[in-house]
Amino acid sequence: MKKIYLSLLVLILPALAQAATAATQLEGSFKAGPAIILISILILFVMVGILFRAKDTNDFYAAGRGISRVGSGMAIASNWMSAASFLGMAALMYGSGYHGLAYVVGWTGGYVLLLILMAGQIRKYGKYTAADFIGDRYYSQTLRAVGAIIAILISISYCVGQFGGIGLLFKWVLGVDYNWAVLIGGTVVLAYTLISGMLGVTKNMQIQYIIIIISFLIPLFILSYKFDYFWLLPQIGYGSVVSDIVAGIPLNETNQLINSLGHEFAMVPSPEYAMPWDHAAGKTFFQWIAIAFSLMIGTAGLPHVIQRFYVVPKARDARWSVVWGLFFICILYWSAPVYAAFGKILAANPEVGNLAPDAIVVYTAQLGNLHPLIVGFLAAGGVSAAFSTVSGLLVAGASAFSHDLYVKVINPQASPKRQLLFARLGTVLMAIIVGVIALAKLALIGQLVAVAFSLAGCTIFPLFLLGIWWSGSNRSGAYAGLIAGALVSIIALSYFIAGKLGLTWPAHEFMDYWLGAWYFAWIGAPLSIIVNIIVSLMTKETPIEIRKFLVEKVHS
Amino acid sequence: MDNSSNGYHISFFRPTTAHAKANRNIVIWLILIWVIAIFGFQILLRVIEKPTPEPVFVEFQSVWSNIAQSNASAEELRTFGKSTLSVLGKIAISDKEKAVLDNALSNSAYQLKPDSLRSDLVFRIKNFESIKSEINNINDPAYIIAKRAFEAEFMPIMMFSNTDVRVKFLPLELKSEGIESLQAETIKSLPGIMQKYLVHNQSFLTDFKFLGFPFHYFYTAVFLLILFIGLCWLYCVKIDRLNTKLNLND
Structure with missing residues (x-):
């Protein structure tokens, strides 16, 4: 670790020298200070990846199963804290106020379900990937292949939002066009994942977590101090910011508090920011509940999240790593609303113009007139967040492609070297697909990521839940449940894509509301579970060896 | 099971x-x-x-019927103009809603000026619109001078207090197009827009x-x-x- 800290210092020092000359601009030109910090951090990640690179398939998939609880918790948090958490969360609250808190609750509350229903049992089952579990538990190669394909689709969907975040931040730092930013950022994250594999990724995730959280917290302390709020704990101090937004902030006669554009720290009363399901936000009570529920069950069905439990030595470690992981995650989730609240006030003057919500974290720091180096470090933290998640997702997708599809279904005799080759080929393919979709800018980062959660909630979550907790769930039930969940997903996503293409399908308003792309799992998941149970009860029971394994190994 | x-x-x-x-x-x-x-x-x-209106919505409702019938007093016009600014200061509004609110605000400002000064007001708003479309940043001296002139002019007309932030938005929301009257779309949509942004679940x-x-x-x-x-x-x-x-x- 000493080598890593030394590298970090050596690489960051040039950036410090650049700090004095860097300019603060909301958009536009190349920003030297932030660029140097960003490049230094990326080089650091690659170096760590090389130092801890995967030596064989066991390393590549599951990091040798030698990661500690706290370390695994940090990796869970880093893996989880994506561009959606770092950038998207504040964007959702900035744009839709209290409605955005459905995402905060959904993305944290799901860990309770994950822990009490799955974590320990998944580790005891002892498989490498989600598709492995599905294939073995439901004794079907077809289901294994379908599970692998779904895992790949979920990873792609999740990655699209991350690539969007990487594109936004590279655009901001490098001053290049969004499309070029996606291309450059995508290439770098791909190169890093290919070099390191999961062992490097896991080590990197621990470092990435520290960078992400420090870069995210420092501006909050400064903003709170600067604008005269309780700064020792901004996550509590911003309560007064929210109340000020609701009540309005009058002009300060001394004009001491201004943003970087010279506007007073003042705004008209805006209760719509904090009041539940406000008409101004255009969101309803049902949508709040549906989003929170879908994100929670999606959390417990995401392959790359589930896969984190395979890297700890024991089931007990898997359970405690969730507690640590959730704690580390919550530090960021308590903090993201602070950016949205300050951003709301600092951007209140119409002269600021319409800011891209997904970049509001960075804009808030800029409008708060923070030092360019701090803003640059914040942007680098955002890139780290996206990188750590993309790496995990690409590894999960590559595992599904190589391990579950190629080795288990197509070529069981494949050598370890060939498996690794296919894992890397899968990673490249996924990155290309994701990059192309990300260029279309389909929605906000948080919303794009929420699609992956609903998809996971409708398909993988029911299979895991019933697979672990009810030996009566059999192959036929799994097929039927999966078809039901997939059908709901296909309908919801078809309407979403049709809408984006400007097509008006029958009952589109009804479908957009009740089967929204960000929350269709509210109905898809329960339906899939019910169908699975009914069909299982009507068909031949689960083979004795599977039930025996569940009793003796998973629940012993 | x-x-x-x-x-x-x-x-x-x-x-x-x-x-x-x-x-x-x-x-x-x-x-x-x-x-x-x-x-x-x-x-x-x-x-x-319970749906709870902001105080400014109650004020808007109290003057709206007279405003819609072009029968409002100067005090009612002030109240009306200020209430539209209270919504324009909320940055989440759509472009279509903004156009309606801009028309309502601009018309109230226009009517608060004496007849003899109205054409001059329209001229200066057009001039300001022209400056806004040409400048590259908001620190342009011509832009700042014109904006501050509007702030100083309407501070007493609208009876803004020294701490009222709405005076800062006013110059930016004055629009010359259709300023002479409330447009049909404004009369139709404005009450709904005001209700949407000024009534909250509390x-x-x-x-x-x-x-x-x-x-x-x-x-x-x-x-x-x-x-x-x-x-x-x-x-x-x-x-x-x-x-x-x-x-x-x-």
């Missing part, structure tokens, strides 16, 4: 071992707390909420302050996350104790 007959079966609701029974009970309790804490609270919020849970937060906001954004960590911690401790008690090893 038990469809086996040879003893090898797992069913969450029909546990067969002491460990499974204890685990089931812990899980059920935790899920109950989890569900009530998350969804129960939101349902409670929904049940007790209750004692949203009005009560806790650590500076509106209570419901604190509960959802801060407390629930603490609760989630607490539930996870509790589960791990309980299961560890259970395993120790039953002499089980992971």
Whole structure:
């Protein structure tokens, strides 16, 4: 670790020298200070990846199963804290106020379900990937292949939002066009994942977590101090910011508090920011509940999240790593609303113009007139967040492609070297697909990521839940449940894509509301579970060896 | 859900071992707390909420009929103009709604000027619009001078107090197009827009302050996350104790 800290210092020092000359601009030109910090951090990640690179398939998939609880918790948090958490969360609250808190609750509350229903049992089952579990538990190669394909689709969907975040931040730092930013950022994250594999990724995730959280917290302390709020704990101090937004902030006669554009720290009363399901936000009570529920069950069905439990030595470690992981995650989730609240006030003057919500974290720091180096470090933290998640997702997708599809279904005799080759080929393919979709800018980062959660909630979550907790769930039930969940997903996503293409399908308003792309799992998941149970009860029971394994190994 | 007959079966609701029974009970309790804490609270919020207008909406309603009939006094025009600015200061409004509000504000400003000065006002607004379209940044001297002139001019006309932030937005929202009258679209849409942005779902849970937060906001954004960590911690401790008690090893 000493080598890593030394590298970090050596690489960051040039950036410090650049700090004095860097300019603060909301958009536009190349920003030297932030660029140097960003490049230094990326080089650091690659170096760590090389130092801890995967030596064989066991390393590549599951990091040798030698990661500690706290370390695994940090990796869970880093893996989880994506561009959606770092950038998207504040964007959702900035744009839709209290409605955005459905995402905060959904993305944290799901860990309770994950822990009490799955974590320990998944580790005891002892498989490498989600598709492995599905294939073995439901004794079907077809289901294994379908599970692998779904895992790949979920990873792609999740990655699209991350690539969007990487594109936004590279655009901001490098001053290049969004499309070029996606291309450059995508290439770098791909190169890093290919070099390191999961062992490097896991080590990197621990470092990435520290960078992400420090870069995210420092501006909050400064903003709170600067604008005269309780700064020792901004996550509590911003309560007064929210109340000020609701009540309005009058002009300060001394004009001491201004943003970087010279506007007073003042705004008209805006209760719509904090009041539940406000008409101004255009969101309803049902949508709040549906989003929170879908994100929670999606959390417990995401392959790359589930896969984190395979890297700890024991089931007990898997359970405690969730507690640590959730704690580390919550530090960021308590903090993201602070950016949205300050951003709301600092951007209140119409002269600021319409800011891209997904970049509001960075804009808030800029409008708060923070030092360019701090803003640059914040942007680098955002890139780290996206990188750590993309790496995990690409590894999960590559595992599904190589391990579950190629080795288990197509070529069981494949050598370890060939498996690794296919894992890397899968990673490249996924990155290309994701990059192309990300260029279309389909929605906000948080919303794009929420699609992956609903998809996971409708398909993988029911299979895991019933697979672990009810030996009566059999192959036929799994097929039927999966078809039901997939059908709901296909309908919801078809309407979403049709809408984006400007097509008006029958009952589109009804479908957009009740089967929204960000929350269709509210109905898809329960339906899939019910169908699975009914069909299982009507068909031949689960083979004795599977039930025996569940009793003796998973629940012993 | 038990469809086996040879003893090898797992069913969450029909546990067969002491460990499974204890685990089931812990899980059920935790899920109950989890569900009530998350969804129960939101349902409670929904049940007790009441549509609560901002004071400025009540003022708007009191003058709207006279404004719509072109029969308003200067005081009513001031109240009307200020109420539209209260919505224009909220940055979430759409372009279509902004156009309606701009027309309402501009017309009230136009009517508050004496007849002899109205054409001059329109000329200066057009001039300001031209400056806005040409400048590259908001520090342009011509832009700043024109903007401050409008602020100084309308401060007494609209009777803004020294701390009223709305005076800062006013110059930016004055539009020359259609300024002479309220447009048909404005008369049709304005009441709905005002209601949308100035009436909120509130209750004692949203009005009560806790650590500076509106209570419901604190509960959802801060407390629930603490609760989630607490539930996870509790589960791990309980299961560890259970395993120790039953002499089980992971």
